[in-house]
């Protein structure tokens with residue numbers, strides 16, 4: 454198997470023989486003859502030569518028949534190398550040299566492990582242990598001459614070249630992908646951090662509102678009871694001014710009690726786990742709300758109608774509150790005409806979109822957002838009863854169910870409140 | 884054919900590579916990854932690790948990449964090993980599988996006996 458056996462110069466014999474070999478003359482002639490032949494090959498259009506061996510003739514290709522493949526390997530967009538059995542780099546393509554920011558002259562002939570960082574040595578050795586016909590893959594970092602690391606995906610295959618095993622290594626640059634992944638991960642972490650922050654501050658706020666309103670109730674009840682007692686105790690001995698002052702104090706305490714209880718009510722919406730989710734028939738709920746509001750409806754001479762309404766998934770008491778608040782508002786904020794309120798629903802993807810339309814005083818579109826804030830009212834105290842908590846509760850309920858609420862209105866033309874709630878069955882279309 | 888000696892001995896290890904000067908500077912000419920060339924690479928590496936630890940540097944020259952490089956050392960066949968240092972230059976043709984011949988060709992002290 455010793456290479457070059459058929460050449461006139463035997464393998465392993467130094468070439469410096471022309472001067473001192475005993476039969477130097479003969480040898481010199483042979484060499485000259487060989488040189489002539491080589492010259493002919495160089496000059497002529499010869500592709501292959503045939504040389505006689507001990508047993509048989511062999512054909513040796515002179516032009517590189519694999520040039521096209523080499524050109525592909527050379528110019529491909531991925532790094533490529535071939536490595537000998539002992540781990541010596543035999544070939545490095547342009548791309549891999551560029552990835553390593555190195556000179557091919559120094560990369561070739563060096564141990565393949567020189568191309569990688571200390572942490573990847575065992576990965577690379579393992580990868581290169583690939584058997585003929587198989588492919589192994591691993592991620593590793595190329596180490597450039599300046600010490601910088603380049604993340605790559607490595608694929609190793611093993612070629613059997615007439616008994617000599619050569620490993621082919623393909624390196625795909627993962628820098629761009631890694632950077633994109635890192636940016637994505639950073640963005641996601643930031644988003645998570647912010648939404649966590651927001652959630653926490655929301656929770657804190659609710660907790661505060663709950664505790665404050667809850668703890669304020671008792672002292673307020675005392676103020677109001679004792680002003681009542683005081684008025685009774687003093688009886689006729691109070692002059693008009695003192696009585697008026699006492700009345701103010703009593704009214705203030707009562708109003709504050711109302712505010713505190715509204716706030717407590719608001720804070721209670723969607724507190725705790727969503728254990729109570731169930732199928733809720735909205736036809737029934739609107740009927741119930743109408744019954745609850747029957748006094749106000751009767752007083753206003755209002756007509757409340759509704760289309761057949763669908764079944765949604767949610768918290769029954771919260772949704773009932775939603776309808777009661779909206780229908781209640783529709784009846785309360787009435788104009789000159791006899792009040793007419795109509796509730797309807799339309800399918801909107803996985804949600805149902807409800808509408809509560811009235812023919813009342815309407816709302817300035819500039820206030821369309823702010824009316825959903827806690828204690829936000831558009832009228833002087835006394836012109837309409839209430840504290841301004843109703844729509845804030847509606848918004849909280851709808852958002853707690855993953856929906857959205859908004860109003861479409863112009864002053865004097867009535868208002869239509871719309872909101873979405875998740876359908877009980879996505880296939881159900883009434 | 885041997886007239887280029889003075890020329891060649893100037894070619895000491897490339898200072899640009901930052902490699903420290905070594906006693907044995909060996910240049911192996913190959914052409915692509917033919918079986919004999921690949922064998923020559925591994926045989927030479929093994930031999931140097933065993934007999935010249937820390938004292939050698941191997942430069943691998945692929946003539947397929949750059950055929951004109953063959954001119955400097957007047958290479959007519961591959962694989963050919965050229966001992967650039969220490970002078971004088973010596974050449975060994977073949978896959979370097981015959982260790983004794985290679986050691987003799989490189990005139991290593993170990994093989995001198």
Ligand SMILES: Nc1ncnc2c1ncn2[C@@H]1O[C@H](COP(=O)(O)OP(=O)(O)OP(=O)(O)O)[C@@H](O)[C@H]1O
Nearest residue numbers: 782783786815824830831839840841842843844868
């Ligand atoms: N249907 C409507 N037509 C006109 N304006 C409305 C209507 N619904 C709400 N508004 C306006 O939005 C404000 C906020 O409504 P919200 O229900 O939160 O408070 P409120 O009804 O005044 O008080 P509460 O609901 O606490 O009894 C109301 O004060 C009113 O100005």
Ligand SMILES: [Mg+2]
Nearest residue numbers: 782839843844
């Ligand atoms: Mg209201």
